[in-house]
Amino acid sequence: MEAVSVKRYRRFERVIEFWRAYSRTRLGLIGLGILLFYTLMAIFAPWIAPYDPKARVGGSFEPPSAEHPLGTDEMGRDILSQVIYGTRVSLLVGVLAALLAAAIGSAVGMVSGYFGGLVDDLLMRITDLFLVIPGLPFIIVLSVVLGPSIWNIILVIAIISWPSVARLVRSETLSLKERLFVQASRVSGATDLYIIVHHILPNVLPIVAASMVLTITSAIILEAGLSFLGLGDPTKISWGTMLYFADRQGALLSDNPYYIIAPGIALIGIGLAFVFVSYALDEVVNPRLRERER
Amino acid sequence: MDKVYRSLLAFLVLAVMLASSMGPITPIVKAEKEYYKLEFEVLVPEYDPVRIRAAELLSQYAAQVGIKIHVRPVDLNYEITKTQDEHDFDMYIIGWSSKNMPMYISSFIKISEDRPGGNNIEGIRNETLDKLAHMLDKTVDPEKQKEILWKIQEILADQVPYVGIYTRFLTQVWVKNLKGLHKEYWGYASPMTWRTAYFEGKKGGTFVVILADDLRTENVLLARSIYEDMVWDALYDTLVYLDDNYSPKPWVAYKYEWSPDGKVWTFYLINNATWHDGKPLTADDVVFTFEYLVKNNVPGFRFVKYVEKVEKVDDYTVKLYLKEPYAWLLYDLADTPILPKHLWENVQWNVSKAPLIGSGPYKWSKRVEGEYIELVKNENYWRRDMPKMDKLVFRIIKNFNAALLAMEAGEAHFYVYYIPTSAVDRVKKNPNLHLNLERGVTFYYLGFNLRRPPLDDVWLRRAIAYLIPKKEVVEGPLQGLGEPCTWYISPYFGELSNPEVPKKFPWIGSIEPNIEKAKEMLAKSDKYEYKDIDGDGILEAIPKAKPTTTKPPATVTVTTTETASPSPTPTGTAAERVVTKTVTKTVTASVTVTAPAPTSPATAPAGKGLSTLAAIAVIIIVIAAILLFLRRRAG
Known part of the structure; x- marks a missing residue:
């Protein structure tokens, strides 16, 4: 009983300390704020958005007005509502793809680093194989073959993002498994699985988390890029699809340039937020950087 | 020994992971089924936003009837390969002007063209149409040409192997x-x-x-x-x-x-x-x-x-x-x-x-x-x-x-x-x-793969034809620079276009989606029974137990005696394989283009958007306040 509560207290303590370190970084705070904002927008989209994003609520290419702060697109749909709903797809794709990549990557990295030898060799060669595949062309080909759907895009992004995570985790595991506490655990008869789950995993998690943040950014940008090229699912409203239609319909030459500007700014905002957060995390996780800050 | 064991385990894990990620790539082998799900994929060229919007709208309306349509924008060359060469598709949208021109239409309906690379992409196998097409090629007399063309148009409108969506004005x-x-x-x-x-x-x-x-x-x-x-x-x-x-x-x-x-x-x-x-x-x-x-x-x-x-x-x-x-x-x-x-x-x-x-x-x-x-x-x-x-x-x-x-x-x-x-x-x-701005003979249409059940059912095709929002496409993405298409030969060709088609065949004449009529069409089918068996909101087509004799196509009697006997000419030469060039033509009459009347939002209160902006501003301020507060507490 007591042990449990002590453990829990320690954990709480660590969270507080983490937050203390994190909140000292101004960029991290700004990034987190923007992220919270986007998350709220995604969750409460139906309540926040003024109109149904798929309904015809005005004329085509209406300039900004009180009814439509960002104007309307060629279908007479409200652009502000579309941008708000688009947050959902972007966040979903980014987070799920990064989670999937992190899961595959850390599994492969830990197994490879921990067991070493033949397993390591083979797994790392497979990882190398995926690492040398040129990302964008591969993604374009795969998404053409698999067809346009959000789930396929998530899968495809995860497939090309996991190798870097695996590399990172493997090198960390290599150093971890030589540490005393792991040795001690092994001597006391812990199984490999127990050691991986209870000792290696918690210790690589911070690194995985830090790299995940950047994966999320690239996943969001990739999703938008694929949709912009017309490889996304056109029936789902996302910023990429908006940009696609805006460009093909010549929105920049029309009365309503916000059709192309709004989703662009939304994308920049979310990308920037994740980059800020990842800077901050880097500082918190890497003590040397923290020292320098002071 | 233990090491080998472990490596095997590791591989197993890896194999499972790879297999699970490869899952969607391996096609699910479809066995002979006793029913078909009304779930289709429509191929659209990715470079044209208008056609993609058309497909998107069709998919929205079809969902209301219980037909699931996936929109798949693809490279044009890929679409042509899938449709014309491999016949591996459910539906497709493309623009092909020759298809509604009297001098080219015959090559799209001949049975001999139903082969890889042939122009008969849909797989139309209608003896009467085939005979008419061959006859048309040999007929020089304008009156006779007209008579044959009118019959061709009626059969096409009756059987709906493909259906026009819109025609686009030339904006040069x-x-x-x-x-x-x-x-x-x-x-x-x-x-x-x-x-x-x-x-x-x-x-x-x-x-x-x-x-x-x-x-x-x-x-x-x-x-x-x-x-x-x-x-x-x-x-x-x-x-x-x-x-x-x-x-x-x-x-x-x-x-x-x-x-x-x-x-x-x-x-x-x-x-x-x-x-x-x-x-x-x-x-x-x-x-x-x-x-x-x-x-x-x-x-x-x-x-x-x-x-x-x-x-x-x-x-x-x-x-x-x-x-x-x-x-x-x-x-x-x-x-x-x-x-x-x-x-x-x-x-x-x-x-x-x-x-x-x-x-x-x-x-x-x-x-x-x-x-x-x-x-x-x-x-x-x-x-x-x-x-x-x-x-x-x-x-x-x-x-x-x-x-x-x-x-x-x-x-x-x-x-x-x-x-x-x-x-x-x-x-x-x-x-x-x-x-x-001029009227052209461009023809953007939705084609069905008649080889693939349940699209071989004419009632299903009529139902889908009823769901195409032709007017909405013209007013929305086309900005009024086109016309809804209710014909098989463009009215541009005057006499040669059969004016009866939109009246006699309401599913071709309808320019706004009609959910009720579409349901009615499905109910009339004598080939399949359409109902939702598994309760997922998508209908299934269950073949009717007794294969009823399919209705004969509209009876056609062509009284051309002097033209050469309508024996099918030997075809299949390489020359025929290649598509007639897509051509377009214009009309002298100037077209007044009216911008689509903006449908004013009936219920939206003025300033609805502004209040949203205000709400967003409040959210931002609240978030900033919370973060600052937390920071101070932590510091």
């Missing part, structure tokens, strides 16, 4: 002082335009035309895209040309006549035409051209399979003997360049760099791949008054917006492709640019 832009343009297939970028266009108040000059795509090869016989045709039209002459009303007129052949049975054609050539290298153009060249096309069975020239022999009468007279009468010969000849015998004799027809000597108004000068093609005036052109310009430059600009900006900057004089609909207002405001 040129500078105000450019005059003397002529219409043909593709608006004003016609062969005659290159010969007669001039700048008002100026002699000669350089005429810069913007093309949306480069030449694929430097061989006129390999031209497939409309842009390639435009370049070659300036370099080569033809025996006849199609005038503003789309009817054949003499050109290099100043006179032509045919025998009463339509099998022997005589062409009289002008005697002062020369090739760009100075040699005279004579009957030898024309005979050579025909024989060369026939010998090599060059794809894209439909008439070659009807040619029996070609005969030179004298230096400027040629006789062409056909195996059987062929109604569209002159149309095909208007598309057939005359080739110089002395240069082509020893050249393979399909080389990518062929001799670039023609007899047209402009001579080949130079080409920078992907950038421009420059032609210079042929001083010795047989028409002394043509061409009017000193130079003709085709600049290649793929992006619409960039092309339009080049026009505005005065760097180019003529943009041959459609400008994006949103830019129409901007062009209208520009005092130096002329925007030409």
Whole structure:
């Protein structure tokens, strides 16, 4: 009983300390704020958005007005509502793809680093194989073959993002498994699985988390890029699809340039937020950087 | 030992992970089923937002009936391969003008064309239609042609193998002082335009035309895209040309006549035409051209399979003997360049760099791949008054917006492709640019794969036809620059278009989605019973236990006795494989384009958007406050 509560207290303590370190970084705070904002927008989209994003609520290419702060697109749909709903797809794709990549990557990295030898060799060669595949062309080909759907895009992004995570985790595991506490655990008869789950995993998690943040950014940008090229699912409203239609319909030459500007700014905002957060995390996780800050 | 064990385990884990990620790639093998789910995929070319929007809207309305339609934007070449070559598709949307033109429609409905690469993409296997198509090719009498065409249209409307969605106006832009343009297939970028266009108040000059795509090869016989045709039209002459009303007129052949049975054609050539290298153009060249096309069975020239022999009468007279009468010969000849015998004799027809000597108004000068093609005036052109310009430059600009900006900057004089609909207002405001809005015969349609159940059920196809929001597409993405399509042959062809079709076949005539009617159609089916078995909101088609005899197609009695017996002509030659060039044509009548009336939001209170902005601002402030508070607490 007591042990449990002590453990829990320690954990709480660590969270507080983490937050203390994190909140000292101004960029991290700004990034987190923007992220919270986007998350709220995604969750409460139906309540926040003024109109149904798929309904015809005005004329085509209406300039900004009180009814439509960002104007309307060629279908007479409200652009502000579309941008708000688009947050959902972007966040979903980014987070799920990064989670999937992190899961595959850390599994492969830990197994490879921990067991070493033949397993390591083979797994790392497979990882190398995926690492040398040129990302964008591969993604374009795969998404053409698999067809346009959000789930396929998530899968495809995860497939090309996991190798870097695996590399990172493997090198960390290599150093971890030589540490005393792991040795001690092994001597006391812990199984490999127990050691991986209870000792290696918690210790690589911070690194995985830090790299995940950047994966999320690239996943969001990739999703938008694929949709912009017309490889996304056109029936789902996302910023990429908006940009696609805006460009093909010549929105920049029309009365309503916000059709192309709004989703662009939304994308920049979310990308920037994740980059800020990842800077901050880097500082918190890497003590040397923290020292320098002071 | 233990190590091996572990590595095996690791591999197992990896294999499972890979297998799970590969899951969607391996196709699910469909066994013979007792029912079919109404779940389809519609292929759309990814470069055209209008067609993608059309598919998206169709998918929305179909969902209300319980038909799931996945929109799949793909590369155009991929779509053509999937549909025309592999027949591996459920539905597709594409624009193919020939499909609604009387002179080409027959090749889309013949049973013999239902083969990989053939024009009968849908897999229409209707004996009556097939007979009519063959009959049509041989019928020269306009009255008989009309009678056959009307029947063809009725059967198509009854059976719905494909259904038109919209037709798009030609929106071409040129500078105000450019005059003397002529219409043909593709608006004003016609062969005659290159010969007669001039700048008002100026002699000669350089005429810069913007093309949306480069030449694929430097061989006129390999031209497939409309842009390639435009370049070659300036370099080569033809025996006849199609005038503003789309009817054949003499050109290099100043006179032509045919025998009463339509099998022997005589062409009289002008005697002062020369090739760009100075040699005279004579009957030898024309005979050579025909024989060369026939010998090599060059794809894209439909008439070659009807040619029996070609005969030179004298230096400027040629006789062409056909195996059987062929109604569209002159149309095909208007598309057939005359080739110089002395240069082509020893050249393979399909080389990518062929001799670039023609007899047209402009001579080949130079080409920078992907950038421009420059032609210079042929001083010795047989028409002394043509061409009017000193130079003709085709600049290649793929992006619409960039092309339009080049026009505005005065760097180019003529943009041959459609400008994006949103830019129409901007062009209208520009005092130096002329925007030409005209009705065209473009045909954008939805095709079904009749080979694939349950799309073999005519009632399902009618139901889907009822769901196409034709009007909404025209008003939305097309910005009113088009018309909903309710025909199989464009009304542009006047008499030849059957006016009864939209009235007699309401699913073709309906321009707004009609959920009720669609459900009614499904209920009428005698082939399948449509109901939702598994309760997922998507209907299933259960074949009716007793295979009822399918209704015979609309009975057709064609009283043409004098035309040759409708025995199916031997087809399947390579020449037929290749698609007739997509062509478009315009109408003289100017079209007044009314912007779609904005449907004012009935319920939206004024300033709804503003309140949203305010709400967003409040959220931002609250978040900032919370974060600052937490920071202070932590610090």
